[in-house]
Amino acid sequence: MPIDFLYPEYEVIRNPQRCIACRVCERQCANEVHSYDQELNLMKSDESKCVNCHRCVALCPTRALKIVKTDHTFKTNANWTNEVIGEIYRQAGTGGMLLSSMGNPKPYPVYWDKILINASQVTNPSIDPLREPMETRTFLGKRPEKPERNLDGTLKTENLPPNLELSVPVMFSAMSYGSISYNAHESLARAAQELGIYYNTGEGGLHEDFYRYGANTIVQVASGRFGVHKDYLEAGAAIEIKIGQGAKPGIGGHLPGAKIVGDVSRTRMIPEGSDAISPAPHHDIYSIEDLRQLVYSLKEATDYKKPVIVKIAAVHNVAAIASGIARSGADIIAIDGYRGGTGAAPTRIRDNVGIPIELALAAVDERLRQEKIRNNVSLVVGGSIRNSADIVKAIALGADAVYIATAALLALGCHLCRSCQTGKCNWGIATQRPDLVKRLNPDIGYKRLVNLVSAWQHEIKEMMGGMGINSIEALKGNRLMLRGIGLNEKELEILGIKHAGE
Numbered sequence: 001m002p003i004d005f006l007y008p009e010y011e012v013i014r015n016p017q018r019c020i021a022c023r024v025c026e027r028q029c030a031n032e033v034h035s036y037d038q039e040l041n042l043m044k045s046d047e048s049k050c051v052n053c054h055r056c057v058a059l060c061p062t063r064a065l066k067i068v069k070t071d072h073t074f075k076t077n078a079n080w081t082n083e084v085i086g087e088i089y090r091q092a093g094t095g096g097m098l099l100s101s102m103g104n105p106k107p108y109p110v111y112w113d114k115i116l117i118n119a120s121q122v123t124n125p126s127i128d129p130l131r132e133p134m135e136t137r138t139f140l141g142k143r144p145e146k147p148e149r150n151l152d153g154t155l156k157t158e159n160l161p162p163n164l165e166l167s168v169p170v171m172f173s174a175m176s177y178g179s180i181s182y183n184a185h186e187s188l189a190r191a192a193q194e195l196g197i198y199y200n201t202g203e204g205g206l207h208e209d210f211y212r213y214g215a216n217t218i219v220q221v222a223s224g225r226f227g228v229h230k231d232y233l234e235a236g237a238a239i240e241i242k243i244g245q246g247a248k249p250g251i252g253g254h255l256p257g258a259k260i261v262g263d264v265s266r267t268r269m270i271p272e273g274s275d276a277i278s279p280a281p282h283h284d285i286y287s288i289e290d291l292r293q294l295v296y297s298l299k300e301a302t303d304y305k306k307p308v309i310v311k312i313a314a315v316h317n318v319a320a321i322a323s324g325i326a327r328s329g330a331d332i333i334a335i336d337g338y339r340g341g342t343g344a345a346p347t348r349i350r351d352n353v354g355i356p357i358e359l360a361l362a363a364v365d366e367r368l369r370q371e372k373i374r375n376n377v378s379l380v381v382g383g384s385i386r387n388s389a390d391i392v393k394a395i396a397l398g399a400d401a402v403y404i405a406t407a408a409l410l411a412l413g414c415h416l417c418r419s420c421q422t423g424k425c426n427w428g429i430a431t432q433r434p435d436l437v438k439r440l441n442p443d444i445g446y447k448r449l450v451n452l453v454s455a456w457q458h459e460i461k462e463m464m465g466g467m468g469i470n471s472i473e474a475l476k477g478n479r480l481m482l483r484g485i486g487l488n489e490k491e492l493e494i495l496g497i498k499h500a501g502e
């Protein structure tokens with residue numbers, strides 16, 4: 001119907017002087033944008049299918065291609081924008097929810113960019129990390145009430161609560177096998193092992209090939225309980241109960257049947273081709289007492305040897321929720337902010353539900369301190385941690401470590417086209433199509449992840465040294481090291497920091 005016609009969002013610009021009609025772009029594009037016209041001996045483009053993933057641009061041997069945002073527009077209207085009008089046409093045509101992926105792209109405030117880090121001058125001199133020891137190692141889990149010593153003065157190490165040891169306070173966040181490819185999972189697992197950190201299975205179970213990375217694996221138990229069994233629980237270094245996720249707080253997950261093929265179906269323990277639908281709530285959790293039951297069931301099942309993480313989305317009353325979780329027996333609370341990514345989410349929920357991780361973290365850390373239960377749990381935060389400065393700010397605001405996912409996928413080649421839900425990821429990441437999966441070489445992928453986290457580790461050391469701080473422990477919750485810029489009184493109060501100049 002003409003009503004439904006929408007001019008493509010992106011235009012493929014092909015330079016005819018450069019194009020040699022080699023058809024590489026045609027072979028590389030899973031969305032079938034490019035085609036070859038034999039009669040005219042030239043390449044054509046169907047821009048309506050373009051998702052702007054840049055695969056063709058990156059692989060064109062003559063740099064003949066570029067993708068530009070169209071300047072075609074409806075009559076300018078600050079309220080009824082092109083995007084709003086297009087979405088209404090699409091929903092009026094289909095009657096369905098709009099689906100999207102990755103994180104919330106709306107221009108809400110990014111508080112990390114409104115927080116500045118301190119540096120030493122004259123007194124309390126800075127530390128040179130190239131010449132002096134700098135500790136980025138950290139531990140996640142409950143702290144003992146007080147250190148106990150043996151008769152010979154050595155520290156007692158028996159009966160300590162189980163902890164995770166991280167060489168740097170960064171972990172790869174939950175991404176399920178099924179939502180991402182085998183090669184993407186292998187890259188994450190190998191990188192976690194080499195870096196001395198952890199990656200997370202997400203809710204899809206653990207492929208048998210990856211049990212060997214168990215010492216660096218967090219196994220997730222989500223509401224669908226896909227792929228959860230005793231060996232799975234025992235395989236990981238920690239168990240994460242997923243209650244919520246920043247990209248879609250309050251709703252469950254849906255992996256389309258088309259992605260439940262072969263190993264993915266076997267690992268999830270569901271039939272091939274059946275949709276993997278995780279319910280919105282865990283059907284056995286309606287209170288903190290119920291959560292406590294699950295926490296202790298998982299501890300019991302693994303001989304109390306593994307810390308249990310409870311992951312929630314950052315929502316309005318997050319501090320009270322975290323206080324309850326800290327009392328449930330959980331060892332670690334993971335909080336996912338509203339910019340957190342996903343393989344698929346209803347667009348409206350992704351873009352409108354939840355709160356920024358910066359405010360959630362500051363509120364939770366403060367509440368747990370006030371209630372004198374901060375040492376009962378560690379805090380891990382995620383939801384658009386973009387660089388080492390975000391990590392330093394998160395630690396100073398009270399986090400023990402951060403989760404990264406979108407940044408990790410970018411390191412693997414993701415171009416943030418936000419089309420993961422189609423299963424046709426041209427970079428071999430969010431797909432199960434064998435011809436696409438093999439485009440991501442895990443030997444290269446894992447190395448790029450190691451490079452990224454190592455580079456961040458160097459930067460974290462430099463920033464800590466600049467502050468005159470020589471360990472992550474000394475930076476944790478050290479809000480004096482932060483100042484706000486362009487923030488109102490309420491925002492500064494919630495963040496617990498002073499304004500720049502104070």
Ligand code: SF4
Pocket residue numbers: 014018019020021022023024025026043059060061062063064065
């Ligand atoms: S990859 Fe480049 S040179 Fe080859 S057909 Fe496509 S646009 Fe032309």
Ligand code: SF4
Pocket residue numbers: 053101102409413414415416417418419420421424425426427428429430
């Ligand atoms: S993972 Fe693939 S499909 Fe998803 S945003 Fe990145 S490039 Fe696009």
